[in-house]
Amino acid sequence: MSTIIKERVQNKQKIHEFSNKIHEANLDNIEDILEEYFDHNAVWHGPHPINQLDGLENITEQFYKPLLKSFPDLEKNNFTLLSGSFGGGEWVSTSGHFVGTFENDFLTIPATKGAVWIRFGEFHKMENGKIVETRIIIDLLDLMRQAGFKFISALGAEIVNPGPASHDGILLGESNSEESAKTLKLIEDMIYKGLRDDYREKGMNDMGMELYFHDDFMWYGPGGTGTTRGLKGFMDYHQGPFCQGIPDYLGGNHITRYAEGKFCSFVGWPSIYATHTGNGWLGIPATNKKITMRVMDFYRRNDNLIVENWVYIDMVDFLLQLGIDVFDRMKNSKYVFK
Known part of the structure; x- marks a missing residue:
């Protein structure tokens, strides 16, 4: 095993261990736990309204302690974990759910006193066995829905x-480099040929998505969009309305992107630049506003096609750019669907 592969495996095992320790965490020991895994000068980028935290003390006090106060029995259940290098940096990415009993308000979202599942995707940049940078999207819009506040009538379920239907998303060891390269090529072709070039030249109806996605693939979207099944469901309930709403979107601006085995992940912060010139997506009339989108994607390939895709978007940040402040609407119970 090469030195870089050995380091990569150690990084993955470190992040897996950290995720498992969250269930042991409480307000008294969280500082010690975080100090074991984070560099003191680490930078944390998260969803609006938290956005950016500099240094371990701020990460502890402004994210992890409020999270544990709101969900005292918190578990962090990863269903994918993979690693790779990009731009000279080493990264580990995970996706899954924070699961816990919603005992106290979180970011002013009212506690339900019941169990909640909070979707998340995250990327950790590693140096010398420590986390020096984190990018994490927590699906706050869906947490609001679970708390009884629904602002958008999602087209998807x-x-x-x-997690992966193959039950093999936690990649703790060394992966087959040929399989990894095959996965990365499929994803990059889909992004840069299908979603970008073919869309620009031929339009939404001739993007060649059948070259990349299985007919019955599962697309797990963010709050406001929901989950779709198959190419038709994906085009009808997400991709079609999305392209109509922001037809000039420019994606693929990734901070990191890599594949391991049959899995691939990327994050852009922002990943998409566009103008909201069309009606339809999320049921919102065109605003003609310039927008950006923080996006994470996780993929699973089977044979030569994508069969599962988990998508995380900072929807609260995106909606705020359109003049829709969901935290204000929640506080004042405005425009809430029942």
Whole structure:
């Protein structure tokens, strides 16, 4: 095993260990736990309204302690974990759910006193066995829905999305480099040929998505969009309305992107630049506003096609750019669907 592969495996095992320790965490020991895994000068980028935290003390006090106060029995259940290098940096990415009893308000979202499943995707940049940078998207819009505040009538199914149907998303060892390269090529072709070039030249109806996605693939989208099944469901309930709403979107601006085995992940912060010139997506009339989108994607390939795709978007940040402040609407119970 090469030195870089050995380091990568150690990084993955470190992040897996950290995720498991969250269930042991409380307000008294969280500082010690975080100090074991984070560099003191780490930078944390998260969803609006938290956004950016500099240094371990701020990460502890402004994210992890409020999270544990709101969900005292918190578990962090990863269903994918993979690693790779990009731009000279080493990264580990995970996705899954924070699961816990919603005992106290979180970011002013009212506590339900019941169990909640909070979708998340995250990327950790590693140096010398420590986390020096984190990018994490927590699906706050879906947490609001679970708390009884629904601002958008999603076209897709609003469910607790599962992990990989293959039950093999936690990649703790060394992966086959040929399989990894095959996965990365498929994803990059889909992004840069299908979603970008073919869309620009031929339009939404001739993007060649059948070259990349299985007919019955599962697309697990963010709050406001929901989950879709198959190419038709994906085009009808997400991709079609999305392209109509922001037809000039420019994606693929990734901070990191890599594949391991049959899995691939990327994050852009922002990943998409666009103008909201069309009606339809999320049921919102065109605002003609310039927008950006923080996006994470996780994929699973089977044979030569994508069979599962988990998508995380900072929807609260995106909606705020359109003049829709969901925290204000929640506080004042405005425009809430029942």
